[in-house]
Amino acid sequence: MEFLIVIAFFGYIYYLRNYADLRTPSEKEAAALAEGIILYENGQTGKAYDYFDARIRQKPKSSIAYLYRGLCQHKLGDNVSALKDIQSGLSYDDQVYELHLGMGKIYLEQGETENALSAFDRAVSTSEEQSEAPYLWRAKALTRLGRVNEANLDHLHAEELKEALKTTSGKPVSKAPFFDKRLAINMAMIVMTSALLIYVVKSAESIHLPYLVAVFAAISIGFVEPYKGWLLAIMQCTFMLTGYFLLTTLPTDGARQELENFSLYGAMILTFAASFLGGFLKRALNMK
Template sequence: MLELLVVITFFGYIYYLRNYADLRTKSEKEEAAFAPGITLCANGQFEDAFLYFNARVKERPASCIAHLYRGLAEKGRGDRGAALADIQTAVSLDDDVFRAHMELGKLYLEDGKSEDALSAFNKAVTAAQESSPEPYHWRGKVYSILGQGGEATADFLSETRLLEKIKNNKSAANVVKPPFLDKKLIISASMVFFTSALVVAVVKDAESIHLPYLVAVFSAIIIGFAEPYKGWLLALMQCALILAGYFLFTSRPSNEAERELENFSLYGSMILTFVASFLGGFMKRALNMQ
C-alpha cells in the first residue's frame, strides 16, 4: 500500500509541474529553449541562424518557433520563397504566436499585397493581446498605404500608448520586487504537508531504510524542481514537519533494533531532503538555460 502511495505522490507532483507550475505556452517554452538561435537572428548572423533552426526543425517538425525563425533566417539570406513557406507553416502550427502573423504580414507588405498584409496584422494585433506595440505599428502603416487615415492614426496612438505602458512597467519593475510568498509557493508548500506525512508513515512502517530514503529523495527533488530558487524553504519546512509528525503523532517502538531503524530512516530522510532539493533546483535551472 505504501509503495502505491509513493507512486501516486510522485506522478501527482509530475502532473502538477507539467500542468500548473509552468504556465508558459508551448511556443513560449520553445522561445526560451531556442534563445541562442534567436540571438543569432537578432544579430544578423543569418547563415548560422539558418543552420541552427534547420537542425531544430528536423528535431521538432511541429515547432512553430523553429519554422518561424528558420523563415526569418532564410529571409535574411535572400531566400524569400523558402521564408514565406516556413512562416506560413509557423502560423498554421500555432495561431496564437503574434510574431508569426506579424512577420507574414511584413512579407506580404514587401510584395505589395496590402490586403493580405492587413489580414495578417489584424491577427497579430489579436494574438498579441496588448503585449507588444509592433503589430499596431505595422497595421497602422498598411492603413496609411490603403488611405484609411483614421484607422492608421488610431493604431499609431495605440502603439504610443503601449510603448509608454511598457516603459512605466519597466520602471516599476526596477523599484518593486516580486513578492517572495506567491501563489505557486503557497501551493507547493501545501503539498509538502502531504509528502511529510507520507515520509513519517513510511518511516514507521518500512522494514528497511531504503523506502523512506526513496520517498524523501523523490519528494525533495520535485520540491527543488518546482521552486528552484525557494526550494530551500520547502526543504526546511518538510524537515520540520517530518520531525513534528514523528515525535508528536507517533509512538517510539520498544524494541531497540526497531528504534535504531526508525532513527536511521528519520534523520537520513531529512539529510536527503536537503541534498535532493538542491539537486532538483539545479536540474530546473539547467533546463531553463537550454
C-alpha cells in the first residue's frame, strides 16, 4: 500500500509538470527566452542574435527562437536569412502570429504584395485579437493593391481593438488576476492530496511515510504555483488539520496518538518548507 501511495504521488507530479500549466507551447518558450527578447526590444540586436543563435543550437525546434533570430537578421539587413528562419519557425509552430507577421513584413519590403497579404491574413487569423498589428499591416498591403475600402475597414478595426486591449491591459494589477483557472484546478487537487495525507497519517506505522508523501506533495505545490504556492500550502495544512480532527476518530492509545500527532504536525511543517523549495526550482528552470 505504501509503495502504491508513493507511485500515485509521482503520477501527480507528472500531471502537474505536463498538464497543469495552461500556457501554449509558444508562451512557455517566450517565457524561457525572456532574456534574449529583452535584448532585442532594447535595441541590442547583435547580442540578441548571439543569444538566439546559441539557443537554437541547444533546442533546434524552438519556433520563438527562430522568430527572434529572424527578426534580428531582418534588422541587420539580411532578409534572405531572416525569411529562412521565420519559415523554420513556422514549420515547428504555425500558430504563432508573430511569425506570419514577420514574414509578411519581409515580403512587403521586397514588393511581393500578394505573398505579404497572404501572410498577414494568416497573422490575423492566428492572433485571435491579441494585437492590432496584423490588421494595420494587412491594411498596408491592401492599400498597395488598391483595395482601399478593405484597408479602411482594417484600420478601423485596428483602432477599436487597440482601445479594447488598452482597457484590459492598461492596469497591470488586473492584467493577470490572482485567482485564475490554473489556480482553481490546483485548489481542487489540494483537497485530494490533503485527504490522502490524512489517510497516510492514520494508517502509517511510522513517521517516515507521512513525511515522504508530504514532501512530494509540497514540492509539487511549489512547482506548479511558484508564486502562489504559499496559498496552496496554507490550504493543504488547513484541510489536513480540520479533516484529521473533525472527520477521523482519534486513537485511544497514547502511543498511537503521539505518533499521529508527530506525523500530522511534521507533515504540515514540511508542506511549507518543501513548497518553497518547489517554487524555487520552478523559477530556476524558467530562467534557463
